[in-house]
Amino acid sequence: MRLMRIGAPGAERPVVEVEGRHYDASGLTPDFGHDFWAEGPARLAEAVAAGSLPATTVDGERVGAALPRGGALICIGMNYAAHAAESGSEPPSRPIIFLKSPATLAGPDDEVTIPRGSTKTDWEVELGVVIGAEAANLGPDDDPLAHVAGYVLANDLSERTFQIELSGGQWSKGKCCKGFLPLGPYVATPDEVDAAALRLRSWVNGEPRQDSSTSDMVFSVADLVRDLSQYMTLEPGDLILTGTPEGVALSGRFPYLQPGDVVELEIDGLGRQRQIYRSGEQS
Template identity: 85%
Template sequence: MRLLRIGQPGGERPVVEVDGVHYDAGGVVEDFGLGFWAEGPAALAEAVASGALPRVDVEGQRVGAALPRGGALICIGMNYAAHAAESGSAPPERPIVFLKSPATLAGPDDEVTIPRGSTKTDWEVELGVVIGQEATNLGEDDDPLAHVAGYVLANDLSERTFQLEESGGQWSKGKCCRGFLPLGPYVATPDEVDATSLRLRSWVNGEPRQDSSTADLVFSVAELVRDLSQYMTLEPGDLVLTGTPEGVALSGRFPYLAPGDVVELEIDGLGRQRQTYRGA
């Protein structure tokens, strides 16, 4: 299944897509919030199979952030060796963790405002992991992927001056500007994609920037879920962003984003995003 949220900001309604057909999920769930992810996907799949859900036409309608506000937004840094190298660092020996704020969530095609005074706003295509079952202190015999409810395309936007020069050592300063997490267009359940080998790409004004695969992750999805569970409780509805590959402006090979720029991002099986950027 593919789960998406359709409608204007604050008025999104849940929709499920199966085999290219969209169904109104409102009769089963109010939204894809925290209370949905533990048992909701199974109930929704049953409703689709029974023919209980009406079809809907989503053509031309706004696609909202694939998740509503509520869960933790947990991010992993430097999780591709080539990106670490272009940033001037060695690959990390342990996962680097930082957080984003709820106000960063935005629709995949929403316009993005470059922060006031920013000269270093940067794009980052990433695989997002939606937690479906609580994960705490997972052991070697536990299956971390049993705690995953789905996967989603994300743009983990960064303001590099805030992140690296004014951070005080905390990357989150450069990650939490409003609208800095375009998410979606949909969450795909694990049966839809093989998260170990997904192609990730990004473009700016039609020119290629990033082109890599999740096979190149330093720490796999399973390793990340197990590691994070040692330090925090991952709850249903939480989102883990797994890091970005090489090809960002921080490398020095490309200019940072400016008003009028268009960023497009894509992950195989998880859809495509397109954002126009404007000044504050």
């Protein structure tokens, strides 16, 4: 199944796509929030199989962020060796963790505002992991993937001056600008994709930037869920962003984003995003 949120900001309705057909899920759940993910996907699958959900269309409508506000937004840094290298670092021996704020969530095709005064806004295509069952202190015999409800395409946008030069050691300063997490177009349930071998790509103004595979991650999805569970309780609806491959502006090989630029991102099986960037000086 593919789970989408369709409609104007703040008024999205839950929709499920199965074999190219869309169904209105609002009779089963008001949204795909924290309370949905533990048992909701199974109930939704049963409803689709029973034919009890009304058909709907999404043509011409805005696609909202694939998750609503409410869950934790947990990010992993330098989880691709080549990206660590272009950032001037060795691959980490343990996962690097930082957080994004709820205001970063945006639709996959929403216009993005470059922060006022920013000269180093950067793109990052990433695989997102949605938690479906509570995970805490997972042991060696526990299966971390049993706690995963689905996967989603994300753009972990960064402002590198805030992140590096003004950080005070806290990367989140450069990650929390409003709209800095375009998410979606949908969450795909685990049966839809092989998260261990997904191709990730990004383009700026039609020119290729990133082209890699999740098979190149330093820490796999299972590694990350297990590791994070040692330090925090992962709850249904939480999102883990698993890191970005090489090919970002931070490398020095490409210019940072400017007003009018168009960024496109894609992960096989998880859809595509397209954002136009505008100047924060216009706000």
